[in-house]
Structure formats: structure tokens, C-alpha cells
Amino acid sequence: MKKNFYLFLSLLFVIVAFSGCTGDISEPIQDNVDNNITEETTLHNETVPEGYIGIYTVEDFDYLRNSSTGQYILMNDIDMSNIDDWDGINFQGTFDGNNYEIQNYHFENGFFDTTTNAVISNITISANISKTTYVRDDGTWTNGVGVLANCITTSYSESALSKITNIKIKGEIHHTCGTEFGTIAGVVEPGCKTATVTMSNIVNEAKIYYDEKGCDSVGGVIGGVYQQSSSNEYFPAFDLFNTVNKGDIYVKSEVAYNDGSIIGGILGCGYGNISSCDNYGQINVDCPIAKDNEDNDAGYGKFFICGGIIGQTGPYRNGYPASINSCANYGSIISDNCEYTGGIIGYTVKDYDLSDCGNFASISGVKAGGIQGGGRYLAPLYNCINTGSITGTNQSGAIICDFFSNAPEPQNCYYLNNGVNCVGVKAAFPNVYSIEENQLADSSVINLGDSWSIDSNGIKLKSTIENSKL
Secondary structure (H helix, E strand, O other): OHHHHHHHHHHHHHHHHHHOOOOOOOOOOOOOOOOOOOOOOOOOOOOOOOOOEEEOOOHHHHHHHHOOOOEEEEOOOEEOOOOOOOOOEEEOOEEEEEEEEEEEEOOOOOOEEEEEOOEEEEEEEEEEEOOOOOEOOOOOEOOOEEOOEEEEEOOOOOOOEEEEEEEEEEEEEEEOOOOOEEOOEEEEEOOOOOOEEEEEEEEEOOEEEEOOOOOOEEEOOEEEEOOOOOOOOOOOOEEEEEEEEOOOEEEEOOOOOOOOEEEEOOEEEEOEEEEEEEEOOOEEEEOOOOEEEEEOOOOOEEOEEEEOOEEEEOOOOOOOOEEEEOOEEOOOEEOOOOOEEEOOEEEEOOOOEEEOOEEOOOEEEEEEEOOEEEEOOOOOEEOOEEOOOEEEEEEEEOOEOOOOOOOOOOEOEEEEOOOOOOEOOOOOOOOEEEEOHHHOOOOOOOOOOOOEEEEOOEEEEHHHHHHOOO
């Protein structure tokens, strides 16, 4: 009886199994795929969403060239190792990388040439670039040099918006031409009045080498940010947040660029709202000593400037510096002759606001500061901390190196007591505090506010903890 029961179960299983196999067995099974593409996408989409054109091959990128205002989505990884020529795409549409990768990108400037009012998201570019150039095939010049794009800009419409999000750059780049360079963009140019460029969730892991005569501005993420001449320079039309640089930057140059050479872990030179950005890349600058008799148009010597987050805020071109907050530097700056170095900012030529920033790495230069090297304007620093060693061959400051007597005093700032004064000149401020090594994890001693986390592991920005998930 039991034997007949098991035989019955076996026959029933066979019948059920075959009943589920009707139809053409070669027909693919369609998964239930959500066709809505947003910047939160974390999985590859297996079907092309409605309204999008799928990109499967290098040749398919001609769709973007021929209809630059359309919507496109990458459907697989693209290997460019066997592609000999590439003209950067001028683009004004939507491109969703669908979390795929452009591999072995080896061309002399950006995958995109100039993007205008574009939305670009969810893409990784693995680059191996041996040299760069700002000269296009037709003899015209690019506006900066980048890996993702040479220039990211907007139109003159007041409501125009360019949006770049969820981008990763990997590999190694040798920048060999004297213009702005950044892995995401050489130059960012917001347009008329309230037209805005926003960038978020950016990670650079590529190493950058610059070893030619004279560089303009080099950043781990962006070379320079300059508003267009028709814009309202008092509107901070650039927003950069949740951005991390992990790539080392090596600069070896015999001479500074015309207006000085500027290097930053995140941004070389520029302005805007810069928040929740972290630099882990080491910056090594081998440069000549500045010569005071070699003045540029601004009236000062041609020298090198370097900052862990921003090389120089407030360019001489259009733009308003706006604010810098919740930014941290964990990468050492190594230079004997770099005129100004700072854990967050090397030098500034316009006023701005700075709060909740920290330097946790060693900084060296001619004039070296834990948070800021120097500048024509000094921000009222709030809730900042420096725990790194600061070595200036001329002058050092644990918070600010080159401090003006009439500048605003730092407020609620802390620095590790390692023999360097708070600022480059002997001065004491009632709201700047020297702390000892054993106090770094003591919340009863350090009170930096809600943007910070202090526990037995020490002190960190909450934004740094969030950026570790990128």
C-alpha cells in the first residue's frame, strides 16, 4: 500500500513538471522589471524603458550624436580598448548608464565634449589615458579637459539645470596639456542668473599625474568652476555634495601657469556650494620656488597653490564662492615649495562661509595651514578641527597660516597640540582650543555640533560616514 502511494506521488510530479514546459523552450523568460529610471537605480535594467533608446555597442553612441536631446540608457558594459578614435559627444539630453561600465577609455579628452542642460547618471568609466589635449580634430579648442566631460554647462535660460549623479571614475590619467583638468569635468560653467549645475554621489578612484610645464588648475573631480559672463555672479549656481576623491594626485612642473598653478583634491579652482565632500588621495606637488619678480596679471608672483578639498576659492573670473561645509581631508599634502597649502583650502580671493570642516592628515608647504593656507579674504571659520601635523618652510598655522589682523576670528575650532600655533603669527583666540591626543574621543572636551560624531573611535563628520557607502 505504501509502495503504491509513493508511485502515485512520482507520477503526479512528472505530470506537473511537464505541464509547466509548454511553448517554445527557447523563448526567454521575461522578468517583471520596473521601467522607471531614477538616480536611485542600483540594479541593471533588463528591458529598455519606455521613451528611452538602448545603447548596446560603441556604434550605438551615434544615437546621442545625431539626436542629442533624447533619452538613452546603457544596456551592457562597453569595452573601448579596440576603438582607435573618439570624438567627444556634445549632449543635451538624458543618459542613464544603468550601473554599467565604459571600460578601457584611453582617449585624449572627455567621453562627452560639452554637455548642456544634460542629466547624466549611474555610470562608471575605467580610464587609462597616457596623454591629454585640448585641441579637437578640427583644430578648435575644448573648454577644459575631463574624463566624463570636458565642459559641463547650462543654457542661458534662468530655469536651466544640468545634473550629474552616481558617477565613478577609475584608472590612471596622465594630464599633459596646460588647461583645467578634472576626472568628472575640466570646467563647469553655470549659465544665466539662476541656471544651475548640480553634482552628487561622485567617486574618483583614478590616479592623476601631471608632469608638463605649467598647469592651470587640476582637481581630483573638477578642474575649475566659472560662471558664464551673462550670469548673476552673486547667485551660487553650482552645487557639489556627497563627493569623494580616493585617487592620488602627482604634480611635477618646472614653472607655474600664467596666473599660478592650482591643485585641489576635489576642486582645483572655483566657487559654489561645496558640501559633504571628502578627500583621501595624497597630493604630491614637486614645483619650483615662486619668484616675486615674475608677476602675473593679478600682480602677484607665479606660484603653486594646493588644498585638500579646494585649491583656490573665488576665481578672478565670474562666480561667487558661497559656502563650504561638512568637508574632510584625509590625504597628505606633500610639497616643499608650494607657496600656499591648506587641509581644506589653499588660498582664497573672495569672501565665503566655511563650517564643519576637518583636516586629519599632514600638510606641508611654504605657508601651510590646517584648514586654510592664506588668501585675500578669510572666512569666519565655524566648528572646524585639525589633527594633522602642519609643516611650513616659511610659516605654519594649525588652523590658518597667513592670518590678517583685521580678519574674522575662528569660532569654536580645535587643533591638536603638536607645537604649531593656531595661526601663523603668534595669536590666541578665545574660541579656538588646543587639545591633546587623549581628548580626541572625549565629547565633554570637543563640542563641534550636530554635524559631527564623536565616540571611542574618535571624531568624524556624519557626512563622511554616509559617503563611505558610495
